[in-house]
Amino acid sequence: xxxxxxxxxxxxxxxxxxxxxxxxxxxxxxxxxxxxxxxxxxxxxxxxxxxxxxxxxxxxxxxxxxxxxxxxxxxxxxxxxxxxxxxxxxxxxxxxxxxxxxxxxxxxxxxxxxxxxxxxxxxxxxxxxxxxxxxxxxxxxxxxxxxxxxxxxxxxxxxxxxxxxxxxxxxxxxxxxxxxxxxxxxxxxxxxxxxxxxxxxxxxxxxxxxxxxxxxxxxxxxxxxxxxxxxxxxxxxxxxxxxxxxxxxxxxxxxxxxxxxxxxxxxxxxxxxxxxxxxxxxxxxxxxxxxxxxxxxxxxxxxxxxxx
Amino acid sequence: xxxxxxxxxxxxxxxxxxxxxxxxxxxxxxxxxxxxxxxxxxxxxxxxxxxxxxxxxxxxxxxxxxxxxxxxxxxxxxxxxxxxxxxxxxxxxxxxxxxxxxxxxxxxxxxxxxxxxxxxxxxxxxxxxxxxxxxxxxxxxxxxxxxxxxxxxxxxxxxxxxxxxxxxxxxxxxxxxxxxxxxxxxxxxxxxxxxxxxxxxxxxxxxxxxxxxxxxxxxxxxxxxxxxxxxxxxxxxxxxxxxxxxxxxxxxxxxxxxxxxxxxxxxxxxxxxxxxxxxxxxxxxxxxxxxxxxxxxxxxxxxxxxxxxxxxxxxxxxxxxxxxxxxxxxxxxxxxxxxxxxxxxxxxxxxxxxxxxxxxxxxxxxxxxxxxxxxxxxxxxxxxxxxxxxxxxxxxxxxxxxxxxxxxxxxxxxxxxxxxxxxxxxxxxxxxxxxxxxxxxxxxxxxxxxxxxxxxxxxxxxxxxxxxxxxxxxxxxxxxxxxxx
Numbered sequence: 001x002x003x004x005x006x007x008x009x010x011x012x013x014x015x016x017x018x019x020x021x022x023x024x025x026x027x028x029x030x031x032x033x034x035x036x037x038x039x040x041x042x043x044x045x046x047x048x049x050x051x052x053x054x055x056x057x058x059x060x061x062x063x064x065x066x067x068x069x070x071x072x073x074x075x076x077x078x079x080x081x082x083x084x085x086x087x088x089x090x091x092x093x094x095x096x097x098x099x100x101x102x103x104x105x106x107x108x109x110x111x112x113x114x115x116x117x118x119x120x121x122x123x124x125x126x127x128x129x130x131x132x133x134x135x136x137x138x139x140x141x142x143x144x145x146x147x148x149x150x151x152x153x154x155x156x157x158x159x160x161x162x163x164x165x166x167x168x169x170x171x172x173x174x175x176x177x178x179x180x181x182x183x184x185x186x187x188x189x190x191x192x193x194x195x196x197x198x199x200x201x202x203x204x205x206x207x208x209x210x211x212x213x214x215x216x217x218x219x220x221x222x223x224x225x226x227x228x229x230x231x232x233x234x235x236x237x238x239x240x241x242x243x244x245x246x247x248x249x250x251x252x253x254x255x256x257x258x259x260x261x262x263x264x265x266x267x268x269x270x271x272x273x274x275x276x277x278x279x280x281x282x283x284x285x286x287x288x289x290x291x292x293x294x295x296x297x298x299x300x301x302x303x304x305x306x307x308x
Numbered sequence: 309x310x311x312x313x314x315x316x317x318x319x320x321x322x323x324x325x326x327x328x329x330x331x332x333x334x335x336x337x338x339x340x341x342x343x344x345x346x347x348x349x350x351x352x353x354x355x356x357x358x359x360x361x362x363x364x365x366x367x368x369x370x371x372x373x374x375x376x377x378x379x380x381x382x383x384x385x386x387x388x389x390x391x392x393x394x395x396x397x398x399x400x401x402x403x404x405x406x407x408x409x410x411x412x413x414x415x416x417x418x419x420x421x422x423x424x425x426x427x428x429x430x431x432x433x434x435x436x437x438x439x440x441x442x443x444x445x446x447x448x449x450x451x452x453x454x455x456x457x458x459x460x461x462x463x464x465x466x467x468x469x470x471x472x473x474x475x476x477x478x479x480x481x482x483x484x485x486x487x488x489x490x491x492x493x494x495x496x497x498x499x500x501x502x503x504x505x506x507x508x509x510x511x512x513x514x515x516x517x518x519x520x521x522x523x524x525x526x527x528x529x530x531x532x533x534x535x536x537x538x539x540x541x542x543x544x545x546x547x548x549x550x551x552x553x554x555x556x557x558x559x560x561x562x563x564x565x566x567x568x569x570x571x572x573x574x575x576x577x578x579x580x581x582x583x584x585x586x587x588x589x590x591x592x593x594x595x596x597x598x599x600x601x602x603x604x605x606x607x608x609x610x611x612x613x614x615x616x617x618x619x620x621x622x623x624x625x626x627x628x629x630x631x632x633x634x635x636x637x638x639x640x641x642x643x644x645x646x647x648x649x650x651x652x653x654x655x656x657x658x659x660x661x662x663x664x665x666x667x668x669x670x671x672x673x674x675x676x677x678x679x680x681x682x683x684x685x686x687x688x689x690x691x692x693x694x695x696x697x698x699x700x701x702x703x704x705x706x707x708x709x710x711x712x713x714x715x716x717x718x719x720x721x722x723x724x725x726x727x728x729x730x731x732x733x734x735x736x737x738x739x740x741x742x743x744x745x746x747x748x749x750x751x752x753x754x755x756x757x758x759x760x761x762x763x764x765x766x767x768x769x770x771x772x773x774x775x776x777x778x779x780x781x782x783x784x785x786x787x788x789x790x791x792x793x
Binding site for chain 2: 048049050070073074076078080082084085086087088089093097098100101102103105106109145149
């Protein structure tokens with residue numbers, strides 16, 4: 001649905017994007033993650049036809065953002081990192097205006113307005129001035145504006161930035177519903193835990209370059225040279241560290257208050273053998289579990305914190 | 309939510325679908341703005357004060373004319389100076405807040421945006437004109453004015469409001485940055501002062517409208533000014549706001565010049581037909597003529613002093629051949645030459661008429677020929693200087709030199725001529741405001757001033773960009789403690 005081909009963009013002598021290439025299949029949520037200044041907003045603005053790349057192209061639904069911007073804007077809803085609301089307009093007037101601007105007429109417009117206001121939960125706020133709303137409510141207005149013409153593709157630029165945890169969770173629920181409706185969503189963020197259980201795919205960028213992209217599990221698997229295991233004992237035992245270091249494929253053993261965490265590079269059979277040895281050695285084992293890598297771990301592992 | 313009966317929102321005023329969404333938005337915003345009510349209230353209050361003052365101080369038979377003159381000043385100040393300021397702010401706010409970009413995502417064209425922006429200020433201007441009407445009717449009953457005078461005052465104010473509002477929208481499109489924005493406002497203020505100087509003079513002199521010539525002839529220069537400049541302003545604004553490019557609208561400007569010539573011809577023919585002397589109104593004709601010369605200068609200056617807005621870069625990216633025209637040479641050498649030819653012809657035409665209507669014809673004619681030569685060679689010369697110097701940073705300097713050159717040579721010519729007439733000097737002097745000295749013929753001088761303004765603008769922008777780049781370079785060079793941690 002979204003194909004980005006070798007995008008390049010410079011601002012003066014600053015290379016904002018260097019050969020950015022990735023794709024987002026239809027009906028998936030793709031997390032576009034990277035530190036501040038990595039080129040996320042620039043990429044999204046190019047996809048939204050608001051900026052022009054110096055080289056490369058991108059296609060949305062088969063249309064080029066460079067040469068067919070009018071076809072592209074019909075397909076996409078863009079939620080920028082600013083509200084873009086008008087002073088002196090209420091929520092319903094603002095949305096009514098955008099609905100009209102997108103060509104919705106008469107009862108179809110009123111119906112769509114009612115549906116979208118209901119969907120984003122703005123019912124009690126419709127007659128308030130947009131500029132008087134809280135940050136969370138403004139983000140809902142912004143999302144409603146992006147959805148008003150029922151687009152197939154959604155580009156969301158830092159949608160949860162500045163929201164409190166409750167508003168963030170509510171926004172995440174809305175995005176999940178949108179994904180279930182079959183929309184293709186590209187969501188940029190540097191707050192990684194908000195994407196962890198939301199995205200099917202990730203694209204990690206830093207300093208204008210794509211470091212990795214693909215399904216979240218594939219990226220995890222590719223990055224993970226081994227797995228992290230945690231052993232908890234009934235009571236602390238100094239011998240555990242020495243025992244673990246003597247075993248094959250074990251590394252980076254760290255003792256904790258009631259056990260140890262360590263890295264294991266062997267396969268699953270070898271892991272079973274290790275656990276068997278542990279039990280046979282007489283350690284009072286209370287729990288053994290594999291530690292999951294989060295997007296944040298992957299991100300920190302991939303990026304070097306380069307400033308752009 | 310039942311599909312059969314869509315929900316209606318109690319507080320949403322339903323407006324018909326055939327009205328442009330942007331017009332609806334502007335009207336909704338405009339009706340809630342405090343300034344709209346302030347202007348209307350102010351007009352009512354000042355109108356009442358004017359009536360009381362005139363009633364108290366002026367017991368003559370022409371007191372109606374005095375009232376009308378003061379109402380003209382009031383209407384001009386609100387409709388032509390204050391309301392366009394609102395329009396200008398509205399456009400700059402739109403660009404600054406990013407809503408302009410969101411509008412482009414709806415598929416709205418530059419024309420939609422620029423025309424939509426007119427709706428609210430123009431509606432306010434019309435309301436203001438309606439509010440003036442009762443006071444003007446009172447002036448009619450005081451004697452000294454006719455209903456025809458009132459009609460022409462209202463019509464001329466409406467035309468001037470349209471001209472000023474579209475001009476303000478055009479100016480509002482110039483910049484994204486605060487400095488640029490303020491410079492544009494100052495420029496508009498200077499423009500407004502020159503503009504107001506001519507028109508307010510009529511009110512302060514308490515000129516009897518329609519007394520000297522036919523009222524249609526009286527209003528004709530304003531009509532021609534509006535008809536020829538409004539499309540140019542709108543086209544430039546739509547180019548700037550839309551996806552198509554920059555201020556580069558030479559075809560329309562050429563058409564506007566030709567239309568203006570035809571209208572001038574009609575005006576002159578009809579005045580000859582009615583055996584009305586042109587001389588008292590000749591300065592108005594030159595004012596109109598020189599307005600487009602100013603427009604040409606302004607657009608040419610803006611073409612190279614302001615980079616295009618982001619979405620506008622698309623056309624440059626898709627059609628790389630446009631880069632030189634849109635960013636460097638402004639209107640383009642070939643089309644610019646055509647425009648210059650048209651303007652030169654027009655200038656000659658008007659100056660010949662002036663020469664025939666005054667005894668010092670030879671000076672006017674020779675000056676006209678000289679001016680035409682300058683206009684003919686001016687644009688290619690300018691382009692050549694730009695090409696030679698190569699950088700956009702020096703382009704405004706070339707513009708200033710060009711403007712000064714025209715000024716100096718004209719003054720030299722006038723000084724050495726034994727038949728020297730002050731009018732040609734006045735025509736090129738930006739600071740002359742004496743009507744007898746051709747003060748209202750000072751528009752080309754103002755154009756030179758605008759080029760200075762554009763140069764300053766460009767220099768400030770260039771300096772800021774240089775500072776910003778060096779700051780970024782330093783930031784990149786410095787190892788980040790944040791990254792290290």
